Amino acid sequence: MKHLFLFSICILMATMTFAQVQQTNSPAPQTAAQPQQRQQQVSPESSEWYYPVPPKIQPGVGTKPPSDAIILFDGTDLSKWVSRNGDAAKWIVQNGELVIEPGTGSINTKEYFGDCQLHIEFKSPAPEQNTGQNRGNSGIMLQSKYEIQVLDCENNPTYVNGMVGSVYKQSAPLANAYTKNGEWQVYDIFWKAPRFGTNDELESPAIVTVVLNGVVVQNNYVLKGNTPYIGFPKYAAHGRMPLSLQDHGTKTSFRNIWIRNL
């Protein structure tokens, strides 16, 4: 009787051990509760936030400035500008246009800028007799150092990284979106300034997107450096800098210039 009892205990223990091994080796059973629990952990609201609230602004209509833009030229005066040498700007304001007075030098904004959205319209002199780089040449010098080319490019062959819409001497435009000599051309430029470290080393290069007459001509182009006329681009540490417009000896006109800090 005693032996029979011990034998029964052994059989029971062996059965329990086998059942445990089976349970350990089996994959966890799927239950309906698991997907439901996951849904509770990551709800639609889990990836939504409400603060800080973006400022409410009034967008401009067409090419007009939005309500938070800094107006750099509205057709009336040069109060936001100085000559590059610090003297009063000597370009001419007439008929609501800002016209380059050749030989008086480039002009700078009094205010300094970093990341920005810039709107600027230009018109090449008409009729134009010159060719190549002498036809309606000017330039939009972002942070005074990085040139987006202004050039009359209606039937005017030149080196492609010096065309209108180029990052001068660095990147040819994706298309020639210039219309006609004597017509207003519209630039919208989106600028991410370069970043420099505490030892003046380059941390991240400048990036620019340029839209000419509604056409993307530079698509997040990463700049190699500044815009020297002779030689190759390189970076030198700087902070916020004025926007500059280039005097390249032609009577190019500008209008409707506004900028937004980003």
Ligand code: MG
């Ligand atoms: Mg130029």
